[in-house]
Amino acid sequence: MALARLRRRLDFWGGATLVIAVILAVLLILPILRVLLLSFVDADTGGFTLGNYVEVFTRNYYVNGLKNTLFVGLMGTLGACLLGIPLAFFTARFHIRGRAWISTLAILVLVAPPFIGAYAWIMMLGSNGFITNFLESLGISIPTIYGAHGIILVFTLKFFPFVFLMTQTALNAVNKSFEDAAENLGCTPWQRFRQITLPLVFPAISTGAIICFVLAIADFGTPAILGRGFRTLSTIAFAAYRSELGGLPTMAVTVSIIMMAISMLALLAQRRILARRRYASSLTNLPVRQKLTGWRNVAVHLSCHATVLIAMLPTLVVVYTSFLKTNGPVFVGGYGLESYARIWRTAPEAITNSFVFSIAAVILITVFSALISYIIVRRETAASGAFDFLMMVPYLVPGVVMAIGFVTTFRSGVFSGFSVGALLILLYFIRRLPYGVRSTTSSLRQIKPSMEEAAVNLGAPPLMAFLKVTVPLIVPGLVVGSLMGFITAINELSGTLIIYSSGTITMPVQIYLAVLDGEFGLAAALSTLLLLCTGACVYVVFRFADNRESTFV
Incomplete structure (x- = not known):
């Protein structure tokens, strides 16, 4: 009986480990290797150089x-x-x-x-x-x-x-x-x-x-x-x-x-x-x-x-500027909501895309943060050590590098079926996954494994024990990590600029283009909206985090 339960436990977490290893290999290691290999390719002949x-x-x-x-x-x-x-x-x-x-x-x-x-x-x-x-x-x-x-x-x-x-x-x-x-x-x-x-x-x-x-x-x-x-x-x-x-x-x-x-x-x-x-x-x-x-x-x-x-001061200036009266791109004196009205006329798609892509990425971050953190903390294997190390890589890889790696990997060959929107979601997911993993790992280390072991010994399948016992205990860490992932994902600019198309423009890209075009009122209104979303997430993190200062660094 005990042997059967042990086999089920190993099967479940062995399968989860394999799935995570494949995802990290495809979304993290492969794009970086692709970028590295392309740097030794002659653009004219295709040979090594x-x-x-x-x-x-x-x-x-x-x-x-x-x-x-x-x-x-x-x-x-x-x-x-x-x-x-x-x-x-x-x-x-x-x-x-x-x-x-x-x-x-x-x-x-x-x-x-x-x-x-x-x-x-x-x-x-x-x-x-x-x-x-x-x-x-x-x-x-x-x-x-x-x-x-x-x-x-x-x-x-x-x-x-x-x-x-x-x-x-x-x-x-x-x-x-x-x-x-x-x-x-x-x-x-x-x-x-x-x-x-x-x-x-x-x-x-x-x-x-x-x-x-x-x-x-x-x-x-x-x-x-x-x-x-x-x-x-x-x-x-x-x-x-x-x-x-x-x-x-x-x-x-x-x-x-x-x-x-x-x-x-x-x-x-x-x-x-x-x-x-x-x-x-x-x-x-x-x-x-x-x-x-x-x-x-x-x-x-x-x-x-x-x-x-x-x-x-820059944040205060942006918010103040967003309420200045404008006539098109020109400030005409006084205060008004013309810049916000222009958002709904000219940039509703950017707002929708930013939230859809970021929320979709956060859902993935939440699910995989829980699984990866459990493997890192509870299972002392070579895979857990490798996962812990790989969670440092996205911190060191600039957004431009990852985005170019995604384009060169997923726009041709075996993985060419991804849409632009899907690529942006996956890019946000893999780049911001470490926020969720680090936060959830910190919470999980404070929980004794005896409670999970008791549930398994009483006959609960490993997945049920994980969902019913472990997940409720690490909810604060999951929430903090997911919100930090959302904050950084919705503000992503460099990677998005490489990948996006006309139908997948986001708020940071729209702000960047508006600044280049001299549309400062539109840029200020969109920036204020982005800052408002960020501030709301920070407030929620404050409520869940035990140490708010360490959470953000």
Whole structure:
């Protein structure tokens, strides 16, 4: 009897493991391998060649793009650290009024699409931006937002919450004895911070910095909107793909592989640095927040609140602009709802597609997150270890790379039967699946397996035990992971731009095209709608998540 139950259990989870392995192989490994192999193909002869890489590393067009990508990526990461580390230290070490408000605003900045921030900065500091015009009326001339400095500004203000939230969590867990000992030995506050506190939280800082760097070099919308001739690898890959339509996109995939290689090298470098030293400390004698007085109290409060408010400024500008009165693409003064009325006339399809594709992807994410998480946590097999490793891959692969891989894999040959809509759903699913898996895995690790084993011992089939016992217990993790997947899927731009057709346009693509056409009112209204959906999801995540800060990083 017990042997029969064991056989049924093995059969069910063995079958689930096989299905998941096939799905990951087809939707994740195969597209990446396809991109990698195409980078060694001669577009004219179809033969093997290293010429694509030779051209990328010798032709100025590509070399400059590589330099530009590394420059804005590194500078944006540095800027994020310069904002995030002091903010984390102040909120972790001192009594700051509105501390929860600061964390909430930082999270809202984190989940808002970066291309919306780029568009908002054009409204403020573009050639005809209201801040530019105001300063010119005072006789002050400033450079416009276009170019490398604008891209770095957007990256800094967009990605600093990663550094802030992760460093704040680490600072709250530092053993206070180390800092007290340094103070007793005569160290100044700056020496204590630089020599004791900073090394202890370096793993968190470096992890946040790596996330910033990887996202910055993969970002397409910001350099595409603000670049004005300043090209990065993401915009070069997109342009190369569009120019190679009808043939093999060899140069596009070669550039894409280089982007992915940079991300992986950055991660390996961080792990190598961390492996050289020990950073552990006991979770005892935790720090106590101090109360500041006088000008220091005022300065710290101003610094903290000003940082998050400036970062939120693009979002506020977008919402405000959406209510300005327009006549077509022209703002005519006063307030009105013309921009929202234009949405329903000109972009209803984009709204419908965004929700349909994202919800369909989230359904898949929810189902497979539960199955994959169970296999990773409960079944110690080679497959579970492989699944856990593969869940890191979508984080490192830029959207342009995955989209090109999907196009080259599923538009011809054995898998050519997929429609454009289906490809977008599958792309969103595989790219956002790690959010669901990580969140659900975290919940499942807190549940003792004895309850599931009891259900099986009482005669419940493995599937029934999983559905009746395990799933209800991991619902919070499933909800949080699925909502995070929805937030990022509905805001996807770079991958959608590669795949979409006229009938499958989404809100991010519509916003991007509206900005390029100077339709700022329409772009603002659509952006506000997108931000509203994102904000609603964030609110629900807050209600379900035990630790809202860690959930979003």
